[in-house]
Amino acid sequence: MRASAETSFRFSVIFGGRSVEFGKEKVVPPRRSTGAYDPRGPKGYSTTETGRMQQRLIGKDYYRQKGDRWFQFRTSPTDSLIDDVDNTGLLNPLATVEFVDQFAALKKAGTVTKTSATSYAFGFAWKPGTPDRPAVIPVAGTIQVDPKSGLVTAMSYDYTLAHPKGDADAKFYNTVRWTYSGHGLPVDVKVPAHVTKLLPRK
DSSP: OOOGGGOOEEEEEEEEEEEEETTEEEEEEEEEEEEEEETTTTEEEEEETTTTEEEEEETTEEEEEETTEEEEEEOOTTOOSSGGGGGGTTOOTTSOOBHHHHHHHHHHHEEEEEOSSSEEEEEEEEOOOOTTSOSOEEEEEEEEEOTTTOBEEEEEEEEEEEEEETTEEEEEEEEEEEEEEOTTOOOOOOOOSOEEEEOOOO
């Protein structure tokens, strides 16, 4: 298996959890996305199962489908195939499936504890630095690693976002579950047939 910067993979991610607003609790409907990513391009794609949403990345060009229309952007450091990936701060699950890289980043920011021969628990304090989010957000999760290749096969984590809303605080208890497969397989991504509008980056 090649180094992490050259390892492609398939992924599936499920976002879920619950929210408490004005004292009322409700379950957040799970949202599942699947796709593939090759950091050598970089190139990749993702499809959201609930709703009609596709995203593609080819080099420095980023494509997003809304309804029947495709929009093209020039990529920026904050772009991602998965909208909620920035909520993880440090983790960036699409950056690499090489555990050595993830371990180094997590160890520098927080704690990593080996819980079995192929699993680790981690925790760190994420500081978003934006006014619409808490100053510090604790993130806790686990990583599963393939014993032979050393590549990540699953990652899960939980965090809470609190947002002022009128006279009550709205809290969202988020749970994210990633699974990885198809390490090293080719990732085929094509430019959409009809890109209806080119939107410049702001």
